Each structure stands twice: as structure tokens, then as C-alpha cells.
Amino acid sequence: MFDIFVSALTNILTFQHIGYMMIGVLVGLMIGIFPGLGGIAGLSLMIPFLYGMDTTSALAMLIGLVAVIPTSDTFASVLMGIPGSSASQATVLDGFPMAKRGEAARALSAAFFASLVGGLIGAVVLTGFVLIARPVILAFSSAELFMLSVFGLSMVGVLAGKSLVKGVAACALGLVIGSVGGAPATGEFRMVYDVDYLYDGIPLIIVGLGLFAVPEIVDLLRRDRSISEHNTLGAGWFEGIRDVMRNWWLTLRCSGIGALIGAIPGLGGTVVDWIAYGHAVQTVKDNPKFGQGDVRGVIAPESANNAKEGGGLLPTLLFGIPGGGAMAVFLGGMVLLGIQPGPSMVGSNLDLTYTIVWSLALANVLGAGLCIVLAIPISKLTLIPFKLLAPFMIAVICFAAFQATRTLDDLIVLLAVGVLGVYMRRFGWPRPALLIGFVLATQAETYLYQAVQFYGWEFLTRTGVMIIIGITAGSIWLGLRARVSEATPAEILAEEARDTATGPAANIRARAPQITFALVALGFFAVGIHDALKQSFLGQVFPLIMASAGAAFTLLVLSFLVWGKPNHAVSSDTEHEALAEATPLRSTLGAIAWVASLVALTAVFGFVIALVTFFVAFLRLRARASWLMTLILTAGCTGFVLTLASALNMRFPGGVLQEMYRLPWPFS
Amino acid sequence: MTVTTPTRRGALGVIAAAAAAFTLGTPAHAQVDFSGQTIEWIIPFGTGGGSDTWARFNAPFLSKHLPGNPTVVVVNEPGGGSTRGTNLFTQRARPDGLTILGTSGSTQFPYLLGDPRVRYEYQDWSVVMVGPTGGVAYVSPSTGVESIDDVANLQGQRLVYASQGATSLDLVPMLAFKLLGLDVNYVFGFGGRGDGRLAFERGEVNIDYQTSSAFISNVTPLVDEGKAVPLMSWGVLDDDGNPQRDPTFPDLPILEEVYEMVHGEAPSGPMYDAYKAFNTAGFAAQKMVVLPEGASDELVETYRAAWRDVFADPDYQATFEDALGSYEQVTDRGADALFSAGTNIDPEVRSMVVDMLASEYNVRLGD
Structure with a gap:
């Protein structure tokens, strides 16, 4: 055993190994900083260089790349509220409010330092875990995986915000949206309405961007100031590192959770950060301000998501089952290098496994260290007046969105989910609850069906299942005590803008917009029920139950809105807060229209021409920038996008123009 | 008349088809030259999967052995169980040899079953290489x-x-x-x-x-x-x-x-x-490399010659087994036989399978 450690360590600690790893880290950092581009894009850049390299150096480069992606995407989620990948969705919740408060540098350095620690702890956990991982992973059957999905769903209790009823309804909304596409048990297609795009289901990245990034952009456009409310960056990055050290026990726990859940194949790394976030909310006692910029809400998911990559290595190496997108890329690279995953990775190739696990830890240190250094200069972005930043952000989210399938449909769905997100935000429907439902919809349905097929309903009595049920019950109990709210105290206390009259008629008058939104949600559930009834039993049972539950809870929301007393917990409308603050706001529809205009222009002229037109129009008409400024910014953004796209052999989504004429790249 | 000039990008397939007809019957000398050009190898799957790895392994060898050593880039166009990228290829690729497609069993199956999302026709294409598996x-x-x-x-x-x-x-x-x-x-x-x-x-x-x-x-x-x-x-x-x-x-x-x-x-x-x-x-003819409709015999021969040279390349022979397993990739007659066996199905056999899938497994391929 000892000689294996020594052999692995000598592999890693060579100048050559670290050098190649640094190349991987740098490429990964440059790519990962861009939302939507992850390891996949990085791999295609690197593949040509993998040839002719010796295995260890090539592996070092790949690992450097994979390790830094969940770290570098934190920049966009903290600074701009854009979740670049599923690994950084929970970070947005508290990271972005911190940036808005002028604490971007602190949030970033806390996130990166937590990532660094998480990566290291993950490696320590895995060093021991590797040896027993095969039987442990095999112990998680479909039954346990189903219960783990339920455990993930129970986080809704924590993330439901002010009103649990709305939280459950939002979660059901996510579950129904997540069931669009092929049914796991029968393969029949649900709610596709002959739209080719819907056959595959809606991509997670688009739901994340639509729910979180679009509403923030719209809100900032309405407020018309820089992202940071203050002109300074406030407490510096040293503060962030101190935050992590003060919360060392939380960091440690979340890293452990990340490494272990990441190691279970099938659940996917997508919920790890939510579970860690939920865990932080449940357990932090002193003065929690989650949802409004609590640094612990940044530390928890970030320490978990780096440890998760290490955990994800195990099923990849031992069973050839990649835990997520980055691991799939890593697996492809390994196969190209002639390394076959399998039981030999804990047998004759154990030193290789340790080389990989520890390289990942080292790459984490290098990557996170580099990010910490970059945190201060990059966080100055939050001081730029938003009207100059906005076209970039709109371009970035569209660019990120069409990485999903490279079609115009990506942008259209982004816009649709974005509008949903804007109104969910306004009416206090918790967006994280929808996202968790969406992420876990397929898993919950698949594993329940498989568990019943394999074990019958007795699967509930399996030891593993009972343990997870216990954990889930505890989590729900803790969650009901500590619920995170996206609403600021001002929002909660804000008086509803209404006349003094009470009773249903007055309620409907005062809450008409909220009631309309709830009615739209109800309509969507009705569509879901209608579609489910057309499917076979196995295809319909899950969406039918979820849509019916969603409809029931939405009806409950509606009845509270109509008959509830003034300032009932269910009633929430941020427009009231704005009225109370007397902040002059521009119109929501106007802001949405700007986002829509880029999508519409793309539909006609293709993305590149649309981008240039949109930039010029926005900067001249909305930001009132000078022609020189407009020229510089437009050329800068277009040039950057084109360089990136040409390096990645990327085609842009086309529009009507491209249908009619064949144009050379980049217009094609 | 050769198919070399990229400046014909504005021209439509009609011209290329005429060119194909014109070169038909001329001896298949490798007059095609791809110097300084970029060949897009469409893979209708995402990055990191089997087809992607397969293409990325082969791409540098293909680049080395095609006349003029063009850059060969793998372009991933995933979606619809590979039908989206393949439809895109049918719709957009011109027979100039600058766009090729790599298919897999999941591209062949919906075609054989008559999936409504399939808007491609294998018989229009020219196969230049087949990669079997078992x-x-x-x-x-x-x-x-x-x-x-x-x-x-x-x-x-x-x-x-x-x-x-x-x-x-x-x-x-x-x-x-x-x-x-x-x-x-x-x-x-x-x-x-x-x-x-x-x-x-x-x-x-x-x-x-x-x-x-x-x-x-x-x-x-x-x-x-x-x-x-x-x-x-x-x-x-x-x-x-x-x-x-x-x-x-x-x-x-x-x-x-x-x-x-x-x-x-x-x-x-x-x-x-x-x-x-x-x-x-699904297996013997799992991976195919095809040229779009209208590709000239000369172009097909150029590609097949390139694959022959790839298979003879000592670097390829030294590495392919580690990366792809022990199945020999084939071109020419072997590829034709596999292509024809893997992309044809008796309509009665097809409807029997479709009926079986529908009655026993509730599979509806759409109407």
C-alpha cells in the first residue's frame, strides 16, 4: 500500500506533471469563466495536443481542465447572477446579493478558498474511500437512489421561501416541466406536441439561466445602475478567506457531503450543491441571512461542488459510468489515451487511480489559487454602469444557452423560461424549488419505477432506504424550522398597496397580478394532466400525480390570495416593495423586450448579425453611448465571440436569412 | 473539373450535382486537393461519448492521409437521439468533400424503424468507411x-x-x-x-x-x-x-x-x-463515415484511398486497438457490404418489429 502511495506521489510531484496540469488549469479557467462552456468545450480545444503525449502528462492536462471548471464558473454566478453550470446554481442565491451589496471580492475569495479546501478534503476522503468504493457504490440500488431523490426534493422545505404552499407548487411545476420528453419506463413522448426540440426534454442549463439570470438582468435594467450598490468593493478578499476559516466545520461537512454524494452514480452531481446549501440553512444558527447575501450560503455549495468532482471520479474510474458532463469528457479522454476503466483501477492500476485522485486535488489548489488572485480585478466589473454591461450579459446568456443544442429553439425556450422566472421572482414563487423539482423529476420517476420492478413495494423496507428515510425526515423537520427566503425583510414587511377594505373583492383588486399568475400556473398543470391522460399507465402515472398535486397546491395558493387576510404569507409582489421604496423603475416589459429583441433578430438574421445589430441598437438607444463607445464595445464583444467560436469550431444558430441563402461562416 | 474551389460556397447543389455527373466514368485519380481547407466531420452526438471518441481518434489520421492535409474538425451536433445532427447534415452538406458525417447504431435504428423525426436517407449517401464493434x-x-x-x-x-x-x-x-x-x-x-x-x-x-x-x-x-x-x-x-x-x-x-x-x-x-x-x-456496421448526396466517384475514391492509407499507417496500427478495441475498420468492398446490410430492411420485417414494439412495449414512433 505504502509503495503505491509513494509511486503515485512521485508521479505527481514532477515539474513536468505540474507544468502540464497548469496548462490544463489555464485553458479550463479561460473557458470555464464563460457561462455554458465547460469541460466539453475545453476538451475539444485540447484533444489535438493529447496525441503523442505520454499518458501521465496528458492525464495531468485533462485533470487540470476538469478540476478548474466548477471553480471558474463561480465568477459569473457571483458577479452577474448567471449560473454558468449546474454546479454554480446554488451559489447564485447568496453570492449575487453579496455582489450587489458591494462585497463581490469577499464572496469570490470565500468561494474560491472554500473550493480549494473542498477539493483537498475530497481527496483525503477519497484516498480511503477508493478501497471500499466498489461494494458501497453497488449498495446503492435503484431503491436507495429513489429515496435519495426524495431527500433532494425535501430540500424544497428549506428553499420554499416565505410560503411553503407556493414552494410545493413551484416544485411540482419543476417536476412537470422535467417530465417533458421521453418517459423513462416506456419511451413514449410526453407534452412534446410534435416539436422536435421537446423530445429530448428541456436542457437544465437553459432552465437555470432562464430562472436566475434573466430575472436579474431584467431587474437591473429597470433599476439602471451598476450591479454593486456601492462604489467601492467593500471588504476585500482577505475577509472571504477568514469567512471560510471561521466556518471550517461547515466547510468540512459540506466537502464530505460533496465527495460522498458525488461518488454515487445516477443521482448526478446536479443536486449536490443544493443539498449542501440546504444543509447550511438547516444547521447554521447564529444570525442566518440566507438568500440575502450570507457568505455561508456561498461557502457551502462551493466546498461541496469541488469535492463532488473528486467523488465523481470513482464511478468513472471503477465502473466507466461518468457522474456528469465533465466526467464524461474525462472518460472520453481516458479512453483516447488507452486507459480502460474497470475493476483493475483498484487492483493492478491502483497507483494510477491515486495519481488521478491526488492530481485532481493539486489541480484544485492551483486553479482556486489562481482564481483568488483574479478575484479583485475581475470583481471591478460590478462597478460598471449596468446599461453598458447589460448588452454583454444578454449576449453571454444567449451564447451560453445555445450551447445546449446550438439551435434557435434554445433561445426561444430561454426567453420563455426567463419570463416565467421574472414573474416567479416578482410574486415570490421560489425559483430554487422549481429547479430542484426539474433536476430530480427524471431521476425520481426512473428510480421509483425500477425499484418497484426489481423489488416490489417492499423496497421501502430495505435497510439503506430506511436510513435515507430517517435522514429525510430529519431534514424536513430541520427545514421547517429554518426556511430561507429570497424576500428581503423589507419585502416581507411591506404593506400591500391596497385600500383598507377587506374581503374577497378587495383582495382580488389588490392582488390581481398575482392571481393571474397563479391562474396561468393552474392552466399549465391542467395541460399536464390532459397530456398525461393520453399516455399508457406507466407513462402517465408520474406526471399525472405531480400535475394533480401542483394543481391542488396552486388552488390553495389561489384561495389564500382571494380569501386570505391582508399581508397573508402567500401574498407577495415586489412591485409593492418598489412602491414603498419609491424607487423609480422602468417597465418590466421594456426590459424583457430588449432580451427578446436579440432572440427575434437571431430568428431573422442569425446570431452574428443579430448580435451586432442588438449591440448598436442597445448602446445608442438605451444606454445613449457615443458612437465611438458603441463601436468599441460592439467590436470588442463580437470579436471575442467570434474568436471563441472559431477556436471551438462552433456554428451559430441561423435564422430566416440562413434558410434562404448559404452564407460563409460566421454568418452560416 | 474537380471539386476543389471553396469559392463555390454561394453556388447551389445543382452545380455540384452537374459536376458529379460530369466526372462520372473518368478514372478515379486522386485529383482532389484539400490544401488549406477545413473539413467538418459532423458527429450527431455530444462530446465524450463513444461516437465522439471514435471520431476524435480517427480525425488526425484522416487529416494526415487526405490529399493536401486539410484540418479535420469534429463538430458535435447532438439531439433527438442523433436525428437532429443527421437531419442537419442532409439539409446543409454539399458534396464538396468538406462536410462528412459519422453515424452510429442510434442513427441507423430510427431510420430502419421509420421514426418520424428522421428526414435523412442513407441510400442517398456514399459510405467511405465502416467501424464495426461487437x-x-x-x-x-x-x-x-x-x-x-x-x-x-x-x-x-x-x-x-x-x-x-x-x-x-x-x-x-x-x-x-x-x-x-x-x-x-x-x-x-x-x-x-x-x-x-x-x-x-x-x-x-x-x-x-x-x-x-x-x-x-x-x-x-x-x-x-x-x-x-x-x-x-x-x-x-x-x-x-x-x-x-x-x-x-x-x-x-x-x-x-x-x-x-x-x-x-x-x-x-x-x-x-x-x-x-x-x-x-447496431454492431457490425455501427459506425459509418458517409459523404452527402451527389458526391462524385472521384471524391468517394479520394476518401476511400485516404482510409486505406490510414489503416496502413504504423502509428494508427500501434494505437487503434487501445482506443477502439480489436475490430478492424474497413473501407471499399467490406464497407459496401456492411453499409448495405445495415441500412436496408424489408418493409414487412420493419412493420412486424414496429407492431411488436407497439403491442408489447407501448412504443409509439409517432404518427
């Missing part, structure tokens, strides 16, 4: 089977199989088990064969198959421990399209042999025809 079916010793000689023990038992879906590559084992008269309960919704193997190791399922490379690295250790019993391989096709034992597993019988052991006669009939068509499309 697979091995195995069972748990808990079934009472210790070697293939006990195959009769499987009759009448309730077997369980973890499937990725009835229209996926798992259709091949499904048809094979049907031919052998096995009573198999299919549990769907598995993400990949790796997940299926995990279910096998847990004892949730007792019959499974893996592609050859996964079988060698992951199931062979189980076989050695006495936890799995190999049953049969899917075999390979010779140049005339006849099924043969897989040279990777010379000791394992192929389905045709097992069928004879069970039923006492050689397999025949529509169900066997269906098995043959889908087995070829």
Missing part, C-alpha cells in the same frame, strides 16, 4: 447456467434485463432473446450499458450484454470470479455478409449457433431477418 451476452450463474451447454435451463425461467429503451441498441438483444424463446422482463430507463452492468452486479438483473471493450475490462473479472457466465457474441459479418464468430471471442458461439442448439435447426423467418438487420446496423 457485443457479448452473459447471464448470472443464479439462473443455473454454468456454460453455454446449459442454455436449455434458461427456458421457462423469468429473466430480467436492464434496458436503455426498446428502440435503442438494446433492440438487438431483445430480438435475440425472442428468437431463443426466452421469457425476459425488460426494465427500462437505464442511462447506459454501464448502469445495466451495475444492476447485474447488484443481482437486480440476471441477463445482460456489454459491448466488447466494456465486456473485456469489466465483465471478464466477474467471469473469473464465477459471477457471470458468457452466453454468446453478436458475431461479425464477412465480406459477403455472412455471420461468423467474433475473432475477439473465438470460443463463444454466435446467436445462429445457439439457436440451433435450442431449436435444432438454423434460424430463418422474419424475426431472424429483423435480428440480422438490426444486429448489423
